[in-house]
Amino acid sequence: MTWFQALVLGVVQGLTEFLPVxxxxHIRIVSELWFGADAGASFTAVIQLGTELAVVIYFARDIGRLIAAWFRGLFSAGARRTPEYRMAWYVIIGSVPISVLGVLFQDQIKSGLRNLWITAIVLMVFAVFLAVADETARQARDTLTLRDTVSMGFAQALALIPGVSRSGGTLTAGLLVGLKREASTRYSFLLAIPAVFGAGLFSIPDIVAADGSGPFEASVAQTVVATVVSFVVGYACVAWLLKYVAxxxxMVFVWYRIVLGAVLCGLLATGVVSPT
Structure with missing residues (x-):
């Protein structure tokens, strides 16, 4: 991987992490179409640490309150009745499905599920799900329940398949259970933190072991730069998306996913792009 390629993929990560696309x-498609090779699941997981760090900084006060409330609740019955204590548990519980499935299917995630035919079809199929959720949502509640948490947690787990979208899956589930867009988006951001940090930290040894040795392997330094770039771009996108969804x-993201998936199917069908 060249430095330019690392920079481009860092920008792509920052622009697309929080959007339901x-x-x-996008890392898989851009690396294949523009550079002729797959950047790999490990590189993707590590540079996502940058965008999640942007979330941590943006929501630092909220996260601090949740952590403090969770620890107080371990020793105080009164603290366990606060919304912050429940939300802290909701983030923990919602993170379980993707953590378990990510470990169980790590080999498939790094290989078979990165087939571009799967990516193209999943982009379009889950665009339809998001459209249905967005058009039929009651948007009646700001407050989450345990059922909402479990539903959105399993929806997030589907994002192990490139094309589903972590934010798209959780936002779809949130809208379907009756949450408002803003509430779904906020919880989606918080829910992603444990999963993304876990996957990113788990993948660092792969990057260190390869260290640019393969034909399209990123070096440790290139991965660090791509992660920093994704943080800078991602921080701007967090603020923008929260204002946008209000x-x-x-639907603009729904149509974008459908068009992108259809174009990708055309390129694969004509042999312009290899699926693997």
Whole structure:
């Protein structure tokens, strides 16, 4: 991997992580179409640490309150009745499905599930799910329940497949259970933190072991730079998306996913792009 390629993929990660369009799919597609090779699941997982650090900084006060409330609740019955204590547990519980499935299917995630035919089809199929959720959502509640948490947790786990989109899956589930867009988006951001940091830290040894030795392997230094770039771009996108969802639907992202998936199918069908 060249330095320019690392920079481009860092920008792509930062631009797409929080939008319901699947950042992992975009890393996979851009690296294949533009550079002729797959950047790999480990590189993708590590540079996502940059965008999640942006979330941590942006929501630092909220996260601090949740952590403090969770620790107080371990020793105080009164603290266990606070919304912050429940939300802290909701983030923990919602993170379980993707953590378990990520470990169980790590080999498939790094190989078979990165087939571009799967990515293209999943982009379009889950665009339809998001469209249905966005058009039929009651948007009646700001407060989460345990059922909401479990539903959104399993939806997040589907993002192990490039093309589903972590934010798209959780936002779809949140809208379907009756949450408002803003509430779904906020919880989606918080829910992603444990999963992304876990996957990123788990993948660091792969990057260190390869250290640019393969034909399209990123070096440790290139991965660090791509991660920093994804952080800078991602921080700007967090603020923008929260303002956007307050007044707009997700249909622009639905159509974008459908068009991207259809174009990718055309390129694969004509042999312009290899699926693996």
């Amino acid at each position: 699947s950042s992992s799919a 007044k707009h639907s997700f």
